[in-house]
Amino acid sequence: MNQNPTAAELRNKLVDEMIMTTVTLTPDVEHALRTVSREAYLPGVDLKDAYADQAVTIKENPNGPLALSCASVPSVVAMMLVQLDVQPGANILEIGAGTGYNAALLAELTGGLGSVTSIDIDPDVTLHARTMLNRTGYQRVTVIERDGLVGAPENAPYDRMLAAVGLWDVPAAWWDQLRDGGRLVLPLRWRGQTRSVALTRRGDTLVSDGMALCGFVPIIGQDGEKTAALNADDTIRVHYDEDQAVDVDALAASLRDAPGIETLSEQRVGGEEPFDGVWLRATAGDDRVCRLEVTPDAVDQDLILRPAIPVRSPVLVDGDSLAYLIVRREGTDLQRPFRLGAAAYGPQAEALAQDLITHIEAWGSARTSVPRLTITPAKTDAAVTGHVINKPESRMTLTY
Incomplete structure (x- = not known):
């Protein structure tokens, strides 16, 4: 040209x-x-x-x-x-x-x-x-x-x-x-x-x-997703849906008071290989899935173990504990040098990390698989099979 x-x-x-x-x-x-x-x-x-x-x-x-x-x-x-x-x-x-x-x-x-x-x-x-x-x-x-x-x-x-x-x-x-x-x-x-x-x-x-x-500018008039800061500087945030119970103060205390743990899965990915399917797979059966956002300042100051993608990584939130997706480089596989795992904080850190590892392994067994999503009006009485997420005007059902 x-x-x-x-x-x-x-x-x-x-x-x-x-x-x-x-x-x-x-x-x-x-x-x-x-x-x-x-x-x-x-x-x-x-x-x-x-x-x-x-x-x-x-x-x-x-x-x-x-x-x-x-x-x-x-x-x-x-x-x-x-x-x-x-x-x-x-x-x-x-x-x-x-x-x-x-x-x-x-x-x-x-x-x-x-x-x-x-x-x-x-x-x-x-x-x-x-x-x-x-x-x-x-x-x-x-x-x-x-x-x-x-x-x-x-x-x-x-x-x-x-x-x-x-x-x-x-x-x-x-x-x-x-x-x-x-x-x-x-x-x-x-x-x-x-x-x-x-x-x-x-x-x-x-x-x-x-x-x-994908990612899009949100429509004006829907505010079912909430955002809360998990530290005083507002550099670590959790984004969650209105039907999810999130104890912000307890999570903030867990991040502040105890070191995190890391657990790695058996799943590895290449440098350009997508792994967003882990998030999707987890939502089809686990209502504890939220989004963790960690700003560059928080990463630079080592305030938290580095998430897979700092601005948007899936996180399991349960009471005073959380576990989120991480990626760690290893030299054992030249084709797939990155290994997926979980970082976790709080009294239930070990158990939550294992739950996230289970989601990672489930994704790894069928990496390109996507669920069938069905949506019905919120007031419908129709029977459904699958994992249901209720919203004010619709009911979502996810099935693998």
Whole structure:
């Protein structure tokens, strides 16, 4: 490629790299990605940055560390479009308008006979999306300033619904807007992790056929996940769901008053080999799973044994004790030099560490396996088989 590549060259290079490294694209999604100009939705952004596989913030959040709105990572956008499986002529609802780029991709996928409605609660975001879509020839996309939790019943029922914001619960209002047999793809959060889950509606049940790790700006209006500091400097935090009993003071005392222990499993991984499946596997049977966040300052000061990924590692929390995932380098296996294990604190440290080791070993026996997730309205009386996580508006069931 020349030293001053064109937008088209950079766009095609990005898609080529996706195909080689991260995403298995369908022909229609590949065509849409090569057709829609991402840089047109990111005015003022350097052309090379517009075609880097990274998120771009379009509106900062003055009240927190996460942006209010951003252009999502292109490879994640592509992965979710493959999950959505848009057919020509489909009626689509997008929750979270972002820059308008994703809506343009959806318009390409559904074609001239289809329709796309994109909603967002933020007036600046909807104005940006509407302006960019008009400039790029996608006037047929409907953009509405609206609380995403309400949806857009005026254009329902939808064949496909795509959430481009993180959800902690499936809103009850969405059920009447998704056609039976229709497909919903959303970044769904439970027990501290977020997965892009592809679900098909079958009567009063949503049934998954795939999920992948991702991260998204959370939707405004859902606050079922809590965060608590475990030390005075607020450099060690636990994130937990509202249905989980977490004794913050007792955990803080255990971290402060006693050294931690380490226990290693038999499972090893290579430098680029993912192990997030440990977290997923644990949530399918253990309601003690939360997320541990350790800031760089805490790591540098050796305030806690180093977690596998300091900003987000699975942790089992039980009363005054906790155990979290660690990775330790060994020289015994050149192909897989890293060994997974558990670090633990508190009176139940040894037992909790062994429980986490059990989850690691279960994952190790089937590393690529993912559970079947079914979701029903919270008030349903239908019998279910599997591990149930109850939320205010839905009931999740995980089964391996």
